[in-house]
Amino acid sequence: MKDSDSPRRGPLLLGVRHHGPGSARAVRAALEAARPRTVLIEGPPEADALIPLAEHPDMRPPVALLAHAVDEPGRSAFWPLAEFSPEWVAIRWALRQGVPARFIDLPAAHTLVWDKEEATGIEAEAPDAADGSDATVRVDPLAVLAEAAGYDDPERWWEDVVEHRGVGTGDPLAPFTVLGDAMAALREEYGAGGHERDLVREACMRLQVRAAEREFGADVAVVCGAWHVPALRERTSVTADRALLKGLPKVKTDTTWVPWTHRRLARASGYGAGIDSPGWYGHLFRAPDRPVERWLTKVAGLLREEDRIVSSAHVIEAVRLAGTLAVLRGRPLPGLSETIDAVRAVMCEGSDVPLALVRDRLVVGDDMGEVPESAPAVPLQRDLARLQKRLRLKPEPLERDVELDLRKDTDAERSRLLHRLRLLGIGWGEPAASRGSTGTFRETWRLRWEPELAVRVAEAGVWGTTVLAAATARAEADATAAQALADVTALAERCLLAELPAALPVVMRVLADRAALDADVGHLAQALPALVRSLRYGDVRGTDTRALADVAAGLAERVFVGLPPACAALDAEAAEEMRRHVDAVHGAVGLLGDGIAADHGDIRGRWRAVLRVLGGRDTVPGVIRGRAVRLLLDEGALAQDEAARLMGLVLSPGTPPADAAAWIEGFVGGGSGGGMLLVHDERLLALVDAWLTGVPAEAFTDVLPLLRRTFSAYEPGVRRTLGELVRRGPDARGSAAATGAGVPGFGTGLDTGRADAVVPVLRLLLGLDEPDGSDVNDLVGVAG
Template sequence: MAEPLQRLPGHERLKGLTEGVRIFGVRHLSPNGAHHLTAFLNEAQPTAVLVEGPSDASALIVQMASKGVVPPIALLAYTEDLPVRTLLYPLAEYSPEYQAFLWATRHGASCEFMDLPSGSALALHELKSVEDAGESEEERVSFLNDQNGLYERIAEIADEPDYEAYWERYFEHNGNPNAYRTAIVELSNQMRELTERDEIVYRPQEAAYNEIREAYMRKRIKDTIAAGHAPSRIVVVTGAFHVSALIGERQAMTDEEFAVLPTSSTRLTLMPYTYYKLSSRSGYGAGNRTPAYFQLFWECLQNGRLQELPKIYMSKLAASMRDKGTYRSTASVIEGVRMAEALAAMKKGKQPTWKDLHDAAVVCLGGGEVSVIADALARIDIGTSIGRLPEGVSQTPIQDDLNRELRRLKMEKYKSPVAQSLELDLRENRRVQSEEAAYLDLHRSVLLHRLELLDVGFARKLPVRQDAATWAEHWAMQWTPETEIRAVESTLKGETIEIAAAYVIHERLQSCEDIVKAAKLIRDACLCRLLDAMSEAQRMLQSLAVDTGNFEQIASAAFELSVLIRFSSIRRHETKSLLPLLRQLFLRGALSLNEAANCNHDAASSVVSAIQMMHAVAQEHYNEVNESLWIRELRQLASRDDRNPKLSGFSFAILLDRDEYSAEQIESEVSRRLSPGIPADLGAGWFEGLSMRNRYALLSRATLWEQLDGYIGSLEDEQFRRSLVYLRRAFAVFEPREKANVSDMLGELWGAGAEDASMMLQRPLTEEEKEKLDELNDFDFGDL
């Protein structure tokens, strides 16, 4: 990682040239840092403000500071090539960097980012990741433990429970501007001394990456001076860790050194963000645990009411609990504030930290139980706020298209980090006048299916409440920053949601190798209303169907087309062109049924599913497909002894549903299949298939149970034990009421009485019976 810097000579010294440049160290989410920085800028009146961030994004600063922008927001850099790699720079209203943008815009000062361009940062990140991957798990764990241990040691020395509490008490509550800046510089010096002295705490690849960044930032300072800005009129805003690296006699990167840095082609965009993603709880390393609390902190600072923060915080908690039906008295709120102030006094703090307020709230509002106030804490500490960007602010075309579609379809309210439910009725609404309004839910469905196809993650389809409600859709809606990132990544596939979705269909068709996937892509294209993609997928299916002989695949593809044709009127699609293809697939499936039934018991389950799908197609489209051929093939399978008995029994059950057999034929077939001497895997296997359909019809045929009882009684011990595996599977799917009916019938058959038989069969198992059952579970069923 450090090679580009190590091999290039001739670094320039900054001393003298940069003397007088104002360096202001910050934490990226620090309300007091933003407050002191604003006061410092008012005092220094710089002509140039340099802020840590990707230097190729400087043109976006004016837009981030424009009217109508509501933080939190984020600057996103992403590569132009797949796989997409991203870097994210989130900002809250109380981020010192964001306040620097606002100040520079108001005062007409030059404001630019000064860190590595996003292309170089992403390329170096990738190299660093490769080196990180070479570490052993033990080395990674050691690094993380040592790194966390460093912050824990700082908190321990300060007699604080953790580093967050330490930072808030000694930096956020530090009202002296000069003392704040001095403390930041001292913290930077000590942190660097600890990390640079111990490579276990700070890995070499991490050190090299930061060295390159800091050398480039020193170069940007030098370039700003060369552009005519006096050093004393330049303010540099950077993370506290980098402060000591940007002052003194350290070396600046040269143009030649910058030219040899690896780089990637990138694009930049802005996006709304959420407080949850700003929090360290989401995994954001530069975040804090309580972004909404620090927003409240910032507002109190701005209004000169910081001393009232404990009262406001505790009152908001109580109000949030009251909204959810849990009431707390004013006295409890007052006691909570007093306890927090007492806890702060024990640490010699000027006022309570969030940790003090949290502990006091648990005691005084939660009665000692965190769970009582957990929901209120989440709302007040983290919050559900989401940023907003006005029209005209730089975004990718696909972001603009998504926002336009959400407005057009009246779905902007669903762009929220709080999960919401959306139920759609795809039928025409005849109570409105315009066609757009009449099919509003249908248009919404098309957009949501397109986003689902793009894996944007904004909406997730749920099962509808009524199986028969083919016109209904139920979606779970939730916006997250990842939603916008994935939308941005889709820009590489097209400039609009529609074009990108069509590209995904086309891309998947290029790698499609079986008719099931092709049929599903036809259905996806239909749901997304992508007519050209639908035609392309149809041609692909026709091409693949020529060489396909797999019964399960043919049945699945035919079923997909059947569903599509069935719902075409609701989706307002013309699907007549699919009928010839459906007929072709159905014909091939029917003719391959008996061949597919020549399989073992493991494969039989998938064939059963395929038979069910083929039969559903035959029932739904009896005028379009050759139903008589299908019934003929089922009859043949039902009568054959050289095919899987489960499948023969299942086919027989389908034909029973259709009244294809007379009573004499049924009795003859049952007698033949369940007569003494038939091996267990054939007899019991056939009954398993038979019992998979219309069990009420089976329960009404006493002769069937008599035949089964006689057959089971005729089996030798080993064959009997073999039959149990089939019988257990068969009866496992029976409902309790059906099992009770079986026990009643068997009781009458055995002469034991229905009630006595039912009690005997439903009593708890004895230890001996449990042992026999365990033996059965371990029984070697040979080639079953």
């Protein structure tokens, strides 16, 4: 009989729940009692060399082992470990005792390519909390055991039988024996639990355990998910186990430690790490005694920081209530549900609003781990860490807004870093609306560091060893690969924001080629605004943008020439899209004209000529004609009388109602301030009112949707004012003379009663006090 086939004493199998503080305490007690010569831990063997870093003074959990394919960093997997994870406790115990610690799970080289769809991203081999196996296992052993014990909540059952069980009395190995027997019964019933990959993983673990036993003898401890314990007890042959591993695909991998967060340990975050309340579990692990009292004191402190009135009496009453609820519910000690109910009733006065803060800050928590600088990392990660430290931009799990003043050197460098990272696909920061100034010298960023960004950094490492070099190479590659002109102009804008002078010539060359070949006016109009914004950014950053200005001016000329014919014979949808292009070009020309008028002539004047052509051609859709007239009016290039005349022509009985409604949509629709224009120009409002009341009944239902869209975009105050003016009706006595051309407005005329009411105040302000009252008549005349 072969040695591998003969009966043997099994190793010390410590079946745990991943990220379970009760399991972690039990593992520590069992290791202290058994004193094994080596500790084997469920995890990727490629990370064995990283285990000593767990004892580094700068290492602070939660952290995760990251494994990724060298040639395809996006193909990656995480193995998270918190302070209260049994695996982390086992690693730290082994290091402090000078005992070898090793990982024994299936190598990441196989895991990352076994099932590419499953392995891509962060879900591969993520242990499920309930059973210690893969996140895709269909059977939840804890749920089955909880149901057998009469519980409808597996979390509550686990708290009662494990988390609330004291350590230090009785046999420290007893809980592992009982849990292992329970899992053996479940494995006998459910087999692999619906995921055949476990069979291969367990074969690999058995081979590793045998190797450790040959090296260290029988004093071997294994810390693994409880689900795997029956399989590791099973006596199989080496040949059978190796057969299961034969022919598995593999890929070259790198591993390192990366910071993790409590939020990523929670199921609600989308990562199946298996615990709903990492903050609560961390508290249970750290609290030496009286965990409920300490927890409720912490809750009271949080609520007081948020200016809620919470006293020590509230804490005392909440502790009593939590204990009473535990007794009523037949629980050995108050759990999370009892403390939450007590906080809601006593400290939150029955409201779930402050309770949501407690859940977010304490039950889940914002803890983020730290990894020492000596941990392996791609060169790009090291350069990023150096920049973060120098610019005092510490990665944090909490979302926060950062205001940057680009006139300051440090803020300008921060802006460049964040823009370069966005270009590399590392979304640490996203631009946000500024609360104060909207000038180009100020930026607002919303920052939040997620652990997955470590994968993005590894992926971006293929572009270069520094952030600057990687961003430059990525920009050049994106410019060459871009198909649409708007994509290239947007990339040019991003290059200026990120200050990539080496990439800009390549982008500009591609931009010039694309602009010369693209004859679509819509594409040209889409591209122009981004170029003009780039000129503004170049000004505030002191970048030489003369080449960009030449391209922008040439692009503007092509838009001017091609826009009028492109606006003819458009359907309603195409006309609305072209109207948006006209708005974008108008805004861009306003900025472009200020910046390069001296070198490229009167660009703004030529644009006004284009608008006059668009506003006067019958073949141009009404929405575009109306917007052209409105833009000329806003620019001061069209008199109000002329605008009123053009509106009167469009709203004449000879114009189809649908065309007239489209013209109104273009003139006063959208967010262009058309509502305020009608409020202050009663003559235009009177024209719209007269036309609308004269629309035939059979045509009204056709124009109503367009009119509703036009006026529904106004602010509520504007709509209310217009409604009051229309309800008041035209008043020729009050405003016909003022509006001219005999067109009545919606003025109210002189209200002598209201005028008389202000006379005493005016007399006091002007120092008038004529006893005969003659001054009163003078004041009334002034008011009139």
